[in-house]
Amino acid sequence: MLKFERVKIKSEDPEDRVKTFDIEPVIGYTDNEAYAEGSRCIGCNICTQACPASLDIGGYVNSTAVHDPGQTVKIVFENLPFPAIIGRVCTHLCEDICVLYDTGGPIAIRHIKRYAADKFQDYSEVIHLPKKKFIGKTVAIIGGGPSGLSAAYYLSIQGVKVTLYEALPVLGGFMRVGIPKYRLPHDVIEKEVGFITSQGVDVYLNTKIGQDVQFEEILKSYDAVYLGIGNHKPRMTGTPGSDAQNIMHATEFLRRTSLGENINVGKNVVVIGGGFTANDASRTSIRLGAENVYIMYRRRDVDRPGYPSMNADEEMEETMEEKVTYVWEVTPFEYAKEGDRIVEVKYWQNDMVPEGRGRAKPVPKKDKILSVNVDFVIEATGQESDYSFLGDQYMRMLKLTPQGQTITDQNGMTSIPGVFSGGDSTNFSRDLISAVRDADTAVLGILKYLNVMDQVNEEVLPFLDRWKKFSPMSAKMAYAERQK
Ligand SMILES: Cc1cc2nc3c(=O)[nH]c(=O)nc-3n(C[C@H](O)[C@H](O)[C@H](O)COP(=O)(O)OP(=O)(O)OC[C@H]3O[C@@H](n4cnc5c(N)ncnc54)[C@H](O)[C@@H]3O)c2cc1C
Numbered sequence: 001m002l003k004f005e006r007v008k009i010k011s012e013d014p015e016d017r018v019k020t021f022d023i024e025p026v027i028g029y030t031d032n033e034a035y036a037e038g039s040r041c042i043g044c045n046i047c048t049q050a051c052p053a054s055l056d057i058g059g060y061v062n063s064t065a066v067h068d069p070g071q072t073v074k075i076v077f078e079n080l081p082f083p084a085i086i087g088r089v090c091t092h093l094c095e096d097i098c099v100l101y102d103t104g105g106p107i108a109i110r111h112i113k114r115y116a117a118d119k120f121q122d123y124s125e126v127i128h129l130p131k132k133k134f135i136g137k138t139v140a141i142i143g144g145g146p147s148g149l150s151a152a153y154y155l156s157i158q159g160v161k162v163t164l165y166e167a168l169p170v171l172g173g174f175m176r177v178g179i180p181k182y183r184l185p186h187d188v189i190e191k192e193v194g195f196i197t198s199q200g201v202d203v204y205l206n207t208k209i210g211q212d213v214q215f216e217e218i219l220k221s222y223d224a225v226y227l228g229i230g231n232h233k234p235r236m237t238g239t240p241g242s243d244a245q246n247i248m249h250a251t252e253f254l255r256r257t258s259l260g261e262n263i264n265v266g267k268n269v270v271v272i273g274g275g276f277t278a279n280d281a282s283r284t285s286i287r288l289g290a291e292n293v294y295i296m297y298r299r300r301d302v303d304r305p306g307y308p309s310m311n312a313d314e315e316m317e318e319t320m321e322e323k324v325t326y327v328w329e330v331t332p333f334e335y336a337k338e339g340d341r342i343v344e345v346k347y348w349q350n351d352m353v354p355e356g357r358g359r360a361k362p363v364p365k366k367d368k369i370l371s372v373n374v375d376f377v378i379e380a381t382g383q384e385s386d387y388s389f390l391g392d393q394y395m396r397m398l399k400l401t402p403q404g405q406t407i408t409d410q411n412g413m414t415s416i417p418g419v420f421s422g423g424d425s426t427n428f429s430r431d432l433i434s435a436v437r438d439a440d441t442a443v444l445g446i447l448k449y450l451n452v453m454d455q456v457n458e459e460v461l462p463f464l465d466r467w468k469k470f471s472p473m474s475a476k477m478a479y480a481e482r483q484k
């Protein structure tokens with residue numbers, strides 16, 4: 001039986017890192033650490049089953065173990081053009097299912113990927129793409145997040161002419177304007193996005209479809225369209241007092257900070273919510289100078305979004321190291337104001353009432369009012385997709401789930417012929433790797449729809465399901481079992 005331990009990853013001191021946005025919490029592996037960690041892998045590839053993008057994980061971990069990080073990068077690029085980004089912020093469910101979990105710890109798959117990707121400043125040193133020729137088809141991509149960018153990459157390298165429209169002044173979507181740069185440095189994003197656009201993608205920034213260019217015009221001008229529009233319409237709670245000046249939705253707060261604004265949050269900040277976004281908003285507040293930051297969530301810690309997973313535990317650990325306080329099982333019911341500013345968040349403690357097989361239901365105990373003083377309130381209470389750019393005619397044609405997700409067929413095509421979709425607006429996982437998976441599916445779907453499969457270069461087509469079919473629940477079940 002293998003007994004040797006996972007090579008520990010080193011971290012920066014929380015006291016230093018909270019002073020700046022420029023220190024990543026995790027310090028990457030050295031050469032020897034990466035080789036040693038890689039060589040623990042037995043290559044069973046069970047982990048692939050938990051990877052939405054179906055990466056050949058055993059293959060690329062082994063390449064690093066034999067001192068060939070270039071091959072690691074090449075294997076990742078088969079399905080995913082963001083090894084350094086995903087190597088930092090992936091939800092890494094593959095590790096939750098790794099067979100070595102109880103034998104020294106799961107292989108540090110994410111850190112190995114980051115190590116290999118960071119070895120190359122320019123991927124053209126290792127990714128040698130076959131010469132392409134224009135195959136006579138054009139595709140418009142709406143949205144420059146990971147999903148739109150992945151689709152742009154895999155279509156472009158097949159010789160499709162891709163034009164990408166992005167409403168913001170920067171590419172990257174939530175990688176660039178959601179995830180703060182202490183977790184995902186901007187130069188890392190620029191390197192990977194730059195490699196994608198250098199494949200001949202025409203990019204229009206500051207161009208909102210539905211406003212600057214009409215959707216109908218796009219439909220007429222291109223042979224197919226990919227929607228990678230994400231979820232950018234904030235959902236606010238509407239708690240009394242929400243009309244104050246010192247409250248903001250977390251995505252606006254993180255976007256403005258990522259684009260360089262220095263928002264004055266004061267000393268005391270309350271963040272409402274419990275997922276990725278709440279944690280990032282709280283840690284961003286600390287870096288902006290807040291001294292007391294509370295994350296208020298209406299359910300128990302085990303009910304928080306993303307749990308059970310190693311990623312959710314690591315995220316909470318890092319947040320607590322930075323002295324953020326979690327306040328579980330509470331219902332904020334009033335933002336008490338002085339003038340146009342919130343000065344106090346009033347809340348009730350909840351009882352958690354079991355409900356069949358579902359999550360326990362929070363029921364506020366209204367007999368006792370609790371409160372906390374506050375200078376700034378951030379609501380990380382979710383967001384939804386904004387389909388208004390489609391106009392009435394196409395909006396009526398687009399089939400959505402009751403939760404507002406775009407419904408697609410097995411090829412990624414929506415109910416509007418020739419319009420494909422993926423990413424946060426379409427899947428329920430709402431993470432980067434699933435956004436990439438959707439793009440991989442749609443790339444194959446688009447090539448089939450365009451009737452050009454006889455012209456494609458199979459060597460650079462993304463794989464969908466490799467040896468084991470992707471199972472979204474497999475990792476969660478494995479992790480939950482291990483916590484018992
Ligand atoms: C704060 C935060 C932290 C996160 N942390 C993680 C993490 O650690 N790990 C992880 O895996 N996932 C994380 N996620 C989730 C992840 O970022 C998303 O799942 C992923 O970015 C979704 O990709 P996407 O391409 O579908 O959409 P997005 O990244 O949202 O990109 C969509 C793009 O479309 C553009 N757009 C929308 N409408 C139009 C239009 N009409 N015209 C032109 N452009 C348009 C938007 O401006 C945006 O740039 C996080 C999300 C947030 C908000």
Ligand code: SF4
Pocket residue numbers: 040041042043044045046047048057058061097098099100106107109
């Ligand atoms: S499950 Fe673990 S040991 Fe097996 S291939 Fe994946 S990383 Fe290696």
